[in-house]
Every structure is written in structure tokens, then in C-alpha cells.
Amino acid sequence: MKNHLALGLMAGAANAALYEDVITTNFGQVQGYPAFNSTPSGNLTNWKDITVWKGIPYAASTAGKNRWAAPKPAPNWNTTLYAKSYGDICPSTSSSPGYTISEDCLNLNIWTSATSTKQKRPVVMWSYPAYSTAADSLFDGSGMADAGIVYVNYNYRTGALGWLAHPELSQERVDTVGFNSSGNYGMLDQFAALKWIKENIEAFGGDPDHITVMGQSAGSAATQHILNSPLTKGLIVGAIIESGVRDPHDPLCETLAENYRNLTFALGQGVDYLADKNASTIAAARNMNYTAFVDSDFPPTSSSWTFTATLDHYALPNTYEDTLLKGAANDVPIITGNTRDESGATYGLNITIAEYLADLNATYSGEWIDKFLELYPANNASQASASENAQFTDRSIIGTWLWARKWKQAAKSPVYTYIWDHAPPGQTQGAYHESEINYVLNNLYGTDSPWTDKDYEIAATMNAYWVNFIKTGNPNGQGLTEWRESSNEEVTQRLGDGFESVPLTDPERVKLMEEWLLTQPIW
Template sequence: FLGVVQTEGGQVEGKSHRMGLFRTVDVFKGIPFADVPGKWEKPKPHPGWSGILKAIKYRDRCLQVTLLQTKTQGSEDCLYLNIFVPQGRKLSSNLPVMVYLFGGAFLLGASNDVAILGDSLYDGKEMAERGNVIIVTVNYRVGTLGFLSSGDARLPGNYGLWDQHAAISWVRRNIEAFGGNPDNITIFGQSAGAASVSFQMLSPYSKGLFRRAISQCGVALSPWALQNNPMALTKKVARRVGCWRTNIDLMITCLKMSDPVGLTMAGKIDVLLILGKGVVMDLLEFSPVVDGDFIPDEPSKLFHNAAQFDYLAGVNSMDGHFFAGVDVPNINQKNATTVRGLLAGLTKEKGNAAIDSAYSTYTSHWGSAPEQAVVKKTVADIETDFLFLVPTQIALQLHANNSSGAHTYSYLFNMKTRIPGFPHWVEAEHAEDLQYVFGKPFATPLVYFPRHRDLSGYMIAYWTNFAKTGDPSKGDSRVPVPWPAFTKYHHPYLTINHKITKSSVRYYTTTVLCYVLLLDAAVNYYYHFILCTS
């Protein structure tokens, strides 16, 4: 057991958890990595403490709306992280470190988000112990307080990204005292956390800060990951809290004096106004902005900054299904579903030719009288491609094109859903990969089958091998098949489920990606051309 550890802020003491014969994990919960942040200010160093900080309970999440959007939870005093250190017969040293950034649409979430059963969803004990790596989970500001921006220097935005950066920097400076290797840090995240990982890679502030990165279901190029009209959103929030002024300076002054809880509630999603009217894209408003500083330019133009990092990225086969249920509410009911309306909503900036082209591509396998299940699955596929798959493939291509010796890997997670009540055609829902990466089938075995433990073992092995060596196939953990690298001219991906064999290594058909790119308003012609001709 590590006992008392000296950090830059003072001494901390965690708690040891037995994991098996001669194996324990030391857990430190609620270590501050920055001071209580000022409203819409960058994080500041923590002043430190005297005595020994008992790091045995999770701290509050950052102030945010609840899942049902009816009230707020959390605190402004929220910049804390948690550390999970595996121990064998002798004290661990020089271990690879994996820093996790949670998802939640940049609107909600926490480093200790709830699991349905057992400990926190992001509890790092199983992954740390089975992969022999240190896991760190961190909080960052979300919603109005994390991402409101005026689009200029008055309210530059990206406060949540600065929090993440401060946390990763703290880990680099302090993790050696916990037995970690500060020169071998991997950042990983899911959904908005995956896009955050991507933004951290692209930022000039990350040079030399970490070595590798994993994006699970989201990248900076995802159409929901960047707010292109931040001032319109700021004016909307101002109206809701009684700060609307024609003079922008007066409006921002008023916002800065407003109650944080009211500001947070002003950022909630009006789900009822949207259902069946428009697309889910219009719901996800709080996200990073091009601020000329942390994100100095359009993300697609910043991949030279990511050339040094090994990168592993992929999506879940039905990432878009939940979002399709918002855009096309009858997708999970018996009623008939149509595709053209969804394509029109997603391609509204592209015109009718794009709709026709995309429609013919997506319906080419239907035949003359397609079953409703086929039509409904096509709707989910379109949404998955638009929100997740295509942006991720472009990010992988740009990473491989710009790489200076760093590795690139691509995957598709398609384990059948465990969520009861969904139609038979539904595969891996958004966020269903997390339970396996964090070892839930081992932590709560009664609610899983052996196949789920197989899958969890594979994912922990690939993810932690990648953190150790930059190659998911190489490391201490045995994997079922070698995972070939994605390169400039060679685009394999690994299909991840409970039966991984040699045939799990596959290739996307470029024609489908070509047509799908017509949907993607965020990517310019040049990158469209690369994918269509590669």
C-alpha cells in the first residue's frame, strides 16, 4: 500500500482495495488539481493544504443540469481527480498512466458518474488491476459555465477544455509519486470526452504533455463537437436570465453577475420543442469553439499538432440509434418510417442533389419492397455515419497523413445491445462500450454472461497494451488477434465483439464513405477528395 503520498499541494492518503491473491488497488478520490474556478475564467493552481488530505470520497461534480433537465446538481468547487494504482507483491513504479475524460454532450457528466449497479461507471479498479496501468478520472466544467462564449476575447469559451488540460498537466507533474511514468500518459474518453481528447491533441498547448490518445465515439470533427455560432447561444442564455441588452458589453457584465444556478438552468435542452421537429444536432449547443488560443483554427487544419501522438479511434455500430430516435421518433415503434426527411434535415446546407445522391446510396440494398426493420436500421446507420463514423474516419485519415512516426488504429464496436426492449436489429448503442472498457462484467458478474467477460478482457488488453507500447497488439496482455495499423494508404479496422478472430479485421468500402461525405457540412472538399480517391 502506498500510504501517504506527497503531491505539489500537500500530502494525500487513499484506501487500499483487495482484488485477488497478492493484488490490490490503491484508490485516491477527490484530489484537487486546481483551485475553485472563477466564473468563465481559466483554472488556477490550487493553493495547497496542511496536514494529510484523506482522499477517500468522490467530490461534487461540476454544476450542471440533471438528466431530466428539471433542476441543477453539483458545485462550482469541482476541479478534482481520482487515481487508481494497481499493486502486486512489491510497490508499483514507472507504470503507464491513462487519464479518462467523461462524456455527456459537454452538458453533464462527472468523473464518478453513476452505474446502474455497483460502483461508479468510471471506477478504474478493474482496468488498473487487469491491465497493470494507473487510471485517472477527472472532472471538468460543463454546460453554461464550461462552454459559454461570445466568440471573442470578452468571453472566449473552452473553459472545460482548459480544466482538462490543467488536470493532465497536474498528472504529468505529480504521478511519479503514485508509481506512474510521467512520460507515458494516454488520454482517453467517450462521446464529448472523446471529442475532448481530440481537441487536446489538436491544441498547441499539449506539445509533449502526453503520448497517446483514444477517442471512443467522437472526434473534434464531429458536427456536434464545435459551436460555430457562439454569440447566438450567449444571447439566448442572456434572454433566459434577464440579461438581454443591445450593448454586448453590458450584456456580458450582467451575465457575469448572474446566479450560477440560474445560468446553468438557462443552458438546458428544450427536448419537447424539438421532438419530431428538426434534428438532434440543434439540441447539442454547448461545445468548444475556435477561440484563436486553445483551439487556434478549424480542427481539420490542426492535425500537424497531433503528429506526435499515437492515436486509436472508433465508433459503436449503432452510435446514432438513440439520436435517430429523437429525429425520427417512430423508429422504435411499429409505424412506418421514412428516410428522405432525415436526409433533408442533415443535408439542409447541401441542397437537393446531395439528398438524392445520399438517398440512392443508402437505399441501394433495399430491393423493391423493403421490410420496415431494414428501413429503420438504415435511419440509424445514416445518423451513425453523420454524427460519428465519417468524422472519425476523416480524423484517422488526417492523423495518418500528418503522423511523424506515430501509430494510428481504427475500430468498430458492434456487440449486440444489452438494453432490454429494443428491436432485434439494434447492435451496440452509444456508450455501451464503456461497461466493457471499465471491466463491469468482472466487477458485477451476476448481471453479465461469460461472453461479456470475454469481450471486457479483450478491450482492457487492447486499450492498456496501446497505453504501454503505442500498439494494441503488443504489451503484457494477450489479445485474440493482431490489430493492424491504419496508414495513409491502408485503412483496416478491427471489429470488436465477444468473438474476435482473424476475420474481425475488415475494410470500409470507400464508395459508401464518399457518398456519406456529401452529408458532412463540416469537412471541406479537400478531405472529401482524399477519402474518395484513397
């Protein structure tokens, strides 16, 4: 009788929520906490089992000699880390009220509803967009955890502290890994977070051999870099790139999240930048307070510096065009797409015919202006506003489709493309940049928008597509409208106010956009 009782107690403990346990990582022990103390609104059914660990270091402080260096391993800790609060966030150009900012900011957060450390559930790593932090409620992971996914988000360096290149730093890289280049320290943070997950996530009920990477905007660039880089080869099974990839001929590649600069530019800027800060050497700059290197590059712009990814042929191995032609380091299934009202398209736009024509002249030239005006006409102000938006939305949809077509030239894995068209309630920006995030993460409970029953239904469907993809590499599943793999057929998946396969746009517009893009420089 006693033996049966003991076995029953052991079985109960094995199936308890993981916040009942102390988890052992490669660096020390951590204690998690219940994600909810009461029933959340929305579609969650396993909320009582969801455990969250916040602020776990995945790398050492980036201060002092570790500034502008590849992330170093986190120091071991000897006592249990009570992971109840978010860690410090990395210095940023945006204001961050309510957060503690420091250079000891390379930490991550984990959500799971696993009730055993042996369950090996699929894992997703979320990379946030620019001017954000992993602590933002928009990126809460309980909705994913509720559906059986182990969800991880993390902080990484940005601005000058994350992307500075300099000849002295290039020499340091030569001395350590043999590559004569520098920059991309924020990117190396992203890679380090992924490697920490690979090495430690099994202790949290995750499968280290089944990691999908996902992100939006700047986070989509991070995801694309993980997909492409030889430094992460073999670490992932899928990638979700939201707002998003586009044809490498598109001039927007120079200005949107996926932009990069060549090494010559980055090194020259680095020399000028330190001189502007009155720092004669990297060593001197490392002894300065980090606040000297937090420059405002958020509109309205007050900085002439461009700190972004560098084509270093180390972390970022090649141009996007050549990477597509030769094949990315990770040949894995992909979801990628855009929202209707982003990347130049503005919901509720009201411009004059003259303003529309000025914009066309600024973008196109010569005979292309007349060709675009024929398919995107402007006989009155209302039509001019509609055409302005249509050509930018079409450019995103077509550019993503062209990217997918090029991906298939060297890759065996499928791509699923989409256009998101639902405008969340309580705002006037339409289906704006970032507007899909609440829905794919199914975390409407964490924000105070006036959600309706329709929003909860859309979130359940969006989350189901994303969860299916994370689990199987295919978004389709029972009860969902079929989402067809991208092909030469000129269609994409509509998500939001409807769920269906739709034409990219008018075929003549597709042809025109493709012909124009071929005349542009390659990224």
C-alpha cells in the same frame, strides 16, 4: 541480525499497497484507501493491492471571481487529506441524485495497484461523456489499475459555466495571455487536470512522461482537443477517442460531441445570454448564484442556448480539417472508433418506407437521394429500417476511416480504428452509445447488469487491447487477434462479438459516402 531484520521490514514496507502510505503532492499530503474490501467479480487478480484516492483538488474553486476564468491552482493544505470520498461535482443540466454539487468541483480520482511510489507505471486520464461525473461507477478505474495502469478521472465545467464567451471575458484573456477570444473554460479545466497529473502522478507510482488520454463522446471531444491543442503539446504519448472522430466534412460534426461554434456566434450569444439573466456585466453575473446559469439543454430541450466549444484559436487552435492538414500539436498513436448503434443508428428500429424517404430527403438532396436509395434500398418497411441503420453505421465507420487517412498526411504516428458490435445483456438498445465502456475499463464488477461468462471474456480481451496501447502505443499483444494499423485499405477492426479485421462496408457504399462528404461544408 538486527540489521537484516530492519532491512527486511523496509523491503516489505516498500512493496506494500500504497494505501499504507501518506502520499505527498505539490499541494499537500493525501491518504488513499483500498479499492475493495472483498473479492470483486470478474477478471481482477491484483485487487488486494489497488489503492484509490478520491476528491483530490487539481484546481481552485470556480466560484465568484474564478467563474468564467481559466482554472487557478488549488490552494495548499497543511493537514493530510483523507481521500476516501468523491469530491463535489460541477453544476450540470442533468439531475445528479446522491452527489454534492458546487462550483468547487475541480477534483480528480486516482486508482493504482502500484506497491511503490518509484514504479513509474503508464498513466491514463479518462474524460467522461456528457451529463456524467467522475464519480459514476461506470468510470471506476480498478480494472485498469489491476492491469498495471495508473488510472485518473476528473470533473470539469460544462454548460454556460464551462463554455460561455463574452466580449468582457475576451478582454480579460487579452490582458492575461494576449489572445482576443473567450470561452472554452471547461476545456481549460481538462488541460489543467492533465498538467496536474504531469506534475504529481509520480508520487502515486505513475510515469509523468507516459500519459495517454482517453474519453468517450464528450470525453472523446476532450481527448481530441488535448491531442490538437498547442496548450498541451508534449504532455501525452497516446490518445484513445471513443465515439469519436469523423471526417470534418460530415454535417454531424455540427451536432455531435465534437461540435464547436465560431467566435462571432459565441460572443453574440454570450451578450444575449447575460441580458436574458438580467446581468449587465460579467462582474454582476459573477455575484449571482450559480444556479441562475444552469439551463436545461438535455432532451426534451427547454433551452435555446448552445454552450459548446468555441473556435477561439487559443485552446482550440483551428478547424478540424486544417488541424489534420497542418498536423496536430501532439503527433501520437491513436485508437478511435464507434459503436454499431449510435449517431443515428437505432437498434430495433421499425419505420415505414415513407419515414425512411423523409429522413433521406432531410439529409441528402438532389441526385444524392437516388444514389443512396440505390445502395440502401427500401422495398418494404423491414428493409427501410435496416437501410436507415446501415447508412448511419456506415457513415460512422467510413468517416472515422477517412479521418484516419487524413491524419496520416501530416502525422507519423499510427491510428487504429474499430467498430464495436456487442450488445450488453439486460437492455434493448443493442451496441449502444457508451456500451463499450464497461468492457474497455474491465469494471463489470461495478454495475448490476446480468453479465455472462461471455461478457467477462470480452472485457478481458477489450481491456488487454486498451492496456497494451496505453503501455506501448500499439494494442496488439500475445493471445490477441492482430489489430492492423489503419491505412488506405478499406478495413477496420471488429470488436465485441468477434475480434477480426473486417471491410468497412460494401466498396460502392464507401465510394458514395466519400463522394457525398466532399460536397459538404468543412469543420
